[in-house]
Structure formats: C-alpha cells, structure tokens
Amino acid sequence: MIEYMIGIIGGYGNIGQWAATLLYENLQESIKIGGRSREKFDSFIKINKLPKAQYQYADIDDKKSIQKFASGCTSVLNCAGPTYDKSSGLGQIMRSMNIKYADVGYASKQQTDMEKNQSDILCKAGAIPGLSGLLPRYLAMKFDKVFSMEFYYQALGRFTKTAAEDYLKGIFINTKGEMPRKRECETRLLPLSSTAVNLYPYYDGESDYVRRKLSLDTGHWFMALEGECTKNFMNRMGALLTGNKGKIIEELCNATYIDTLGRKDYAGFVIQMKGEKDGKQKVKTLLLKGDSPEYLTGAVAASAVIAMEKMTINTETGELYSMDKVQEFMQILEKMGQGIQIHIENKSIEELLVTEEGEI
Structure with missing residues (x-):
C-alpha cells in the first residue's frame, strides 16, 4: 500500500x-x-x-x-x-x-x-531563502544564550531566475527602504573553498526574523560568491536598478554562469556564533556544503515535503525558516542525500582557516 x-x-x-x-x-x-x-x-x-x-x-x-x-x-x-x-x-x-x-x-x-x-x-522551502534561516536556529540550540553571529552563504554556481529575483530583493534594500547606488565588495577566505570570495552584505525579512528570534546583540549576513563576472555585475548594480527587472535578473544569471565555466559548482553555509553555554563563553562554527546550488535547494525542498508528510509542522510565517520542528527537519536533511556535508566545529572561522600541510 x-x-x-x-x-x-x-x-x-x-x-x-x-x-x-x-x-x-x-x-x-x-x-x-x-x-x-x-x-x-x-x-x-x-x-x-x-x-x-x-x-x-x-x-x-x-x-x-x-x-x-x-x-x-x-x-x-x-x-x-x-x-x-x-x-x-x-x-x-x-x-x-x-x-x-x-x-x-x-x-x-x-x-x-x-x-x-x-x-x-x-x-521558501529551498536553500536560500529557507534553510538559510533554519540553520542559525539549529546552531543556536548548542548555546544557552547567543550574543553574536556571522552568517555567510558561500557559493559558486549559476543563479536560477527564482534565486536571483529573491536575492536582489534583499541585497539592495536596507531597513529604511533606500537603494544604494554603488556597492564595492570586500573579499576574504572562508572554510568551504581555498579561493577568496566576494562579500555582499544583505538583510531581508528572514534575517530580521532570525535576529529577533535569537535575540542577537549583533548579526551580520553576507552572500559570499566566487567569480569576477559576478563581482563586476554587483559593483555596477546601482546603475542598473532603474532598468528592466527581467533583464537585470537575466544579467545576474548570465554572470554567475560564466564564472562557473570549467569549475566545480558548490554551495553552502558558514555560520559562526559566539555565546554562552553552562556559564562559559563559547564559539562554534557550522559548516554545510552541497554539491551545487541546485542540488542543495532540491535536497531542502525534498526534505520539506517529507517533513510535512511525516509530522505536523507549525510555522509563524508559513515559510520554512520559521517552522517549529528544527531538529527533526535537520535529521531528515542529513539522511536525504550523500551530496551534503554538515559539521559543527568548536572553533572560530579564523581558527578553521589555519593552513595545515599546504591545504585549507
């Protein structure tokens, strides 16, 4: 049956x-x-x-x-x-x-x-938005109190139209609803790759929910993307904001596609938290890496359906990131496929970047 x-x-x-x-x-x-x-x-x-x-x-x-x-x-x-x-x-x-x-x-x-x-x-039952709001809540369960968080979505892969549209809605609108005209990115190394990534700060409704839910003193959210074409697109994005919406989305998709030529896609999250556990100051970093942005999104979506079938899920917003069964969902996701690796380290990002035997 x-x-x-x-x-x-x-x-x-x-x-x-x-x-x-x-x-x-x-x-x-x-x-x-x-x-x-x-x-x-x-x-x-x-x-x-x-x-x-x-x-x-x-x-x-x-x-x-x-x-x-x-x-x-x-x-x-x-x-x-x-x-x-x-x-x-x-x-x-x-x-x-x-x-x-x-x-x-x-x-x-x-x-x-x-x-x-x-x-x-x-x-929003995908990698970002979706899992991007659930993972900080999952990591926060390892603390009694969280003080601060650094959040990075790190990826090399082509944006789908859906992902590009949702990303652009969040990245270029600050909490006052103002549109910045120029965005120069910073670069840094993160644990998921030996190549420096370009950092693009963003703050959207999901980020705001997480900040309030965890009562963070400070929180920083970044897209951490590889590729020169993507970097050039982002740095001139302010001048494109008055243009055709569909064309802007298409340009971002094309830029990320060019940057992936001849390279292996990946997508994942690096989340560092500082807080308190049993009266002691702690730092933990969650690392999650998927075979590609599409794979990771598909795995999250599949896990969401399985979760809905197997248990009653309540949410505050009707979206994945606000669901109540956080640990149960993560258990389903970890079993869903071999293309996702999840680790929680008792180290900061900087400590994880220490070079050992010439490799990061």
Missing part, C-alpha cells in the same frame, strides 16, 4: 530534478512528476534511472491541469519558477483539495492567506 503520493511540478528542471531524484530514492513509485513536456520527462527518467516515476501534464498557468495533476496526491512540491506571481494561486488550489503544499519560491500576496493556517503550506 502506498502511504504517500508526492507530486513535483517542474520535477525535471534545474532544481526539480534533484528533488525528484532524492524523493524517488526514498519513495520510488510514490512520486509523480508534472510539467509541459513528456519528452523531457522521458529523457530525465532514462538518464537518472527512475523507471517507476509517473508523469502527468501540468502547467502552472493552467488551473485545470494543476487540479488534475494534484488529484490523488497527499502533497505537492512546486519547483517550477520563478513563481512570484503564481505561488499564491497554487497554494490556494492545494488547500481547497486538502493537499499539503511546499514551494521553493514565494508570492507576497500569499502572506495574508498563509497567516490563517500555517500547517499545510510551506513556502
């Missing part, structure tokens, strides 16, 4: 393929992939050896096709994007059918609806 039936919209796309593959390894015949191309699906399952995966046509712009696709599912994961103006409608469809719904994206007009019921819809 099949206990679950998980539908994955966009299950053969950049992110969806990883979510689908990881879910298949756990559930096999209990996944259904939705999209607009049967040919792409057939090619995907052949290459990735998913013979029991089912296919059904699904178009996020076609309500009837979504309803038909969702029929028989216990939960649906949306990996098609960007869906900033569509996620709200998709979530409402699933709720009307009593189906749990997770989305790697987010629609701002969805927030009011989500506040009425936060147990059946989980948005």
Whole structure:
C-alpha cells in the first residue's frame, strides 16, 4: 500500500530534478512528476534511472491541469519558477483539495492567506531563502544564550531566475527602504573553498526574523560568491536598478554562469556564533556544503515535503525558516542525500582557516 503520493511540478528542471531524484530514492513509485513536456520527462527518467516515476501534464498557468495533476496526491512540491506571481494561486488550489503544499519560491500576496493556517503550506522551502534561516536556529540550540553571529552563504554556481529575483530583493534594500547606488565588495577566505570570495552584505525579512528570534546583540549576513563576472555585475548594480527587472535578473544569471565555466559548482553555509553555554563563553562554527546550488535547494525542498508528510509542522510565517520542528527537519536533511556535508566545529572561522600541510 502506498502511504504517500508526492507530486513535483517542474520535477525535471534545474532544481526539480534533484528533488525528484532524492524523493524517488526514498519513495520510488510514490512520486509523480508534472510539467509541459513528456519528452523531457522521458529523457530525465532514462538518464537518472527512475523507471517507476509517473508523469502527468501540468502547467502552472493552467488551473485545470494543476487540479488534475494534484488529484490523488497527499502533497505537492512546486519547483517550477520563478513563481512570484503564481505561488499564491497554487497554494490556494492545494488547500481547497486538502493537499499539503511546499514551494521553493514565494508570492507576497500569499502572506495574508498563509497567516490563517500555517500547517499545510510551506513556502521558501529551498536553500536560500529557507534553510538559510533554519540553520542559525539549529546552531543556536548548542548555546544557552547567543550574543553574536556571522552568517555567510558561500557559493559558486549559476543563479536560477527564482534565486536571483529573491536575492536582489534583499541585497539592495536596507531597513529604511533606500537603494544604494554603488556597492564595492570586500573579499576574504572562508572554510568551504581555498579561493577568496566576494562579500555582499544583505538583510531581508528572514534575517530580521532570525535576529529577533535569537535575540542577537549583533548579526551580520553576507552572500559570499566566487567569480569576477559576478563581482563586476554587483559593483555596477546601482546603475542598473532603474532598468528592466527581467533583464537585470537575466544579467545576474548570465554572470554567475560564466564564472562557473570549467569549475566545480558548490554551495553552502558558514555560520559562526559566539555565546554562552553552562556559564562559559563559547564559539562554534557550522559548516554545510552541497554539491551545487541546485542540488542543495532540491535536497531542502525534498526534505520539506517529507517533513510535512511525516509530522505536523507549525510555522509563524508559513515559510520554512520559521517552522517549529528544527531538529527533526535537520535529521531528515542529513539522511536525504550523500551530496551534503554538515559539521559543527568548536572553533572560530579564523581558527578553521589555519593552513595545515599546504591545504585549507
């Protein structure tokens, strides 16, 4: 007897393929992939050896096709994007059918609806935003009190349109809503790579939630990205802000793509916390590294769906980073795939950068 039936919209796309593959390894015949191309699906399952995966046509712009696709599912994961103006409608469809719904994206007009019921819809269920807000809460559990935090999302990989749009919303708007016209980045070494990364400070709604939740005295959030093309784009971003939104997103995606040519992608987090445990001052650094930005996002999304299926989840905002079952979610994520490494060290970032035998 099949206990679950998980539908994955966009299950053969950049992110969806990883979510689908990881879910298949756990559930096999209990996944259904939705999209607009049967040919792409057939090619995907052949290459990735998913013979029991089912296919059904699904178009996020076609309500009837979504309803038909969702029929028989216990939960649906949306990996098609960007869906900033569509996620709200998709979530409402699933709720009307009593189906749990997770989305790697987010629609701002969805927030009011989500506040009425936060147990059946989980948005921002990706690496960033999403896991980026959950990890600080996870690390904070190792302390009695946290005083300060340094947060870095470190990556080399091409931005998806969804990730680029959400990133640009947060990075260039400060808490007063002002747009800076010039951004010069700093560079530094971080433990996930031997190559110096470019630092871009940001502060968004998720960051603000974490700061308040942990009662931080000080907190700093950075995107830590490799690549000269990405650096050049960011440094002239202020002059582009009045331009076409779609073109700006496309330029960022292209810049990150060029920087990845001939190099191995990766994505992860470096989070240093200082605080108190049993009356003593402590410092801890969490290191998480995934095989690529797409892999990491897909693994988080797959874990979110499994979590929704296995337990009742309550959130404060309807988004992954505010869920209540933090430790349980991390246990699911750690078991989800071999492409994610998670460590917590009793050292500062600087101590972790000490060179040993010529390697970092």
